[in-house]
Amino acid sequence: MKHISDIKKFERCEKLLWWTKRAPQPFQAYVTFNENILELTLKRLGIDNYLKGQPNNTNDVFFDNEDKYDVFVSTRFEYEDLRVKIPIMVKKSDGYFLYYTYASCFPKESEAQTMADNEWVLNKLGIKVVGRKVSHLNANYCRKGELDLNELLQIDDFLYNDRNRPNNKISSLIKHRKRNLSPILKKMDETLQMEHIEKERTNICTRRNKCDYFDSCFGVKGDTSIYHLVSSSKKFDLYDQGIHTINQLDFSEIEGTRHQFAQYMAAKSGKLFFDKMAVEGFFKDIQYPISYLDFEWETFAFPPYDLMHPYDVLTFQYSLHIEDKDGNLRHEEFLGKNDCRETFIQHLIEHLPKEGSVMCYNVEGAEKLRLKQLAEQFPQYKEQLQQIWERMIDLAIPFSSGLIYDNRMAGMYSLKKLVSIFTDYSYDDLEISHGMEAVRSYINLENDADPAVIESLLKYCAMDTYAMYLVYHWILKQY
Incomplete structure (x- = not known):
């Protein structure tokens, strides 16, 4: 079984997906989600009559109840071994209106790809989507007494750019991100069946936060590994040139930072x-x-x-x-x-x-x-x-x-x-x-x-x- 998160990993790096299936890392939550964004959104929208999906539901749970409910929550769908979950689906005369929920303040435009992929599954199952909005937290909200859901939650038809500014409508963003997932899912299956993957190092490996599997992928060993050279723009090139430890460096290859100088001196002297x-x-x-x-x-x-x-x-x-x-x-x-x-x-x-x-x-x-x-x-x-x-x-x-x-x-x-x-x-x-x-x-x-x-x-x-x-x-x- 594959999920949208698996596609994201695969597209960042095929070996990342491969690693996560063979050596999964424990999840670290750095934020406490002390409320449920989905439940709050339902209250904000005034929805109290709905069918709520469960983790092991099949497609039939939705189709068997389509005539009994106008709202479906946390509904699971599956197509070509890809399983997705739609937060809120509201029946309209010509299809379904979707609400995507985010316990964040500025859901980014990149989320439109996830929405498009979710809706690819719906489309393959014959479910028509006629619109969508996002429910998310208002960064300017200050609590005074009970939570004011009208102020706490924003219901928008746009997403945010990297500067946290509203930019493009969701419908427009999805339109340009529609794709056929079948070839991607096939390649994912082929990757997961491999016993070994040779991976070329790229800037994706260290973008924002270094990949959890970086050391395993590239055999980082020893306290003086060149990969430990702080704030270096050249350490990957140096490694490719055969300089695998800091003590192999020539002084001219230090980029002028005090920290690198300290590392160079400690590695050379061993003290x-x-x-x-x-x-x-x-x-x-x-x-x-x-x-x-x-x-x-x-x-x-x-x-x-x-x-x-x-x-x-x-x-x-x-x-x-x-x-x-x-x-x-x-x-x-x-x-x-x-x-x-x-x-x-x-x-x-x-x-x-x-x-x-x-x-x-x-x-x-x-x-x-x-x-x-x-x-x-x-x-x-x-x-x-x-x-x-x-x-x-x-x-x-x-x-x-x-x-x-x-x-x-x-x-x-x-x-x-x-x-x-x-x-x-x-x-x-x-x-x-x-x-x-x-x-x-x-x-x-x-x-x-x-x-x-x-x-x-x-x-x-x-x-x-x-x-x-x-x-x-x-x-x-x-x-």
Whole structure:
């Protein structure tokens, strides 16, 4: 059985489809879908009488009930071993009007190809489509009280371009994307039957995010692989020229970035690269007490509480290790449930020292951003929160900018990787050892106050701030 998602994979890279069938990767959800876009759309449209399809339904379920219902929801259809699901079908006098649902704010024009492919199956089964619209989230919606579906959901007959601007009508986009899927489905079958596929590397392999199967496809091995050369526009060409490791590089092939230089020097010497003068300069303004601070948060597709927009973040936990000038270390922490934003703010303001440096890891994309969002939602605390984010120091910068580089980093500089390289500390023994695991545990925590879950969440977040303390003190020992 094949699905539309399989066609997308095949057209990106035939070997991607081949890999996903032989070595499927676990799905990682980075957003909590706390409402059902399909159910909300039905309410928005005032539809309450319909036949809802089930995962194993055949075509006959639709055809056997076509005279009994005017609306069909989550209906499954199959043709030439391709299975599709249509969110909402409304019967009209001359055919069916379709509603496609998206739990996103700006469904892109590329979705028209999926719609065209879905409708190819319908057409082959003799089902006429007379129009279609999309239901999606309104990015400007701000929750105040109960969800206002008329404001939260937009019902449009157009899709959005890459700049998130409405551009072309869906009907026009589909018209230019109609195609015969039979030859494609046949080629997919042939590909899946192959025992081995030789794949030429292209920019598709690393477009946006590197393919999950990249290392397996191209045999990436070793910490000094040329594929680990950061921000390099030439590494693929270099590999093709026979330069497979960074230590094989000539200095002239470095493209001028500090990070590449650090990688080159570490690979050539086989030792730690440490720019002592630059590192000292970076940390020269550190003031005690040092507050090592880390947040945990969750992103909700649908705003769960007042003053939140679609895809806003709820910060529910922090860990704070405080080091005084004599080297004494103490720990504070917070873990909230449900709408704990204001309590989080109050607790942080109360327990974080009013002076000294606040050390975080990847501060611009994490803790500082979270505090600025909270300041917008609760402006009465803006001055106090700003006083915190203005004292923040980003421990990631010496590693991300190439002031410090160890070959074992293999082009990466996550805090978990650094602490495993430069200290004896490890996340491996924790019940929760990854940020997304923490998020999932938090979601369960709202309905289940299991002391073991609470303890695991607190230990995980505390590990991050203690890891910062250890890495910073490792740096100090290198002076």
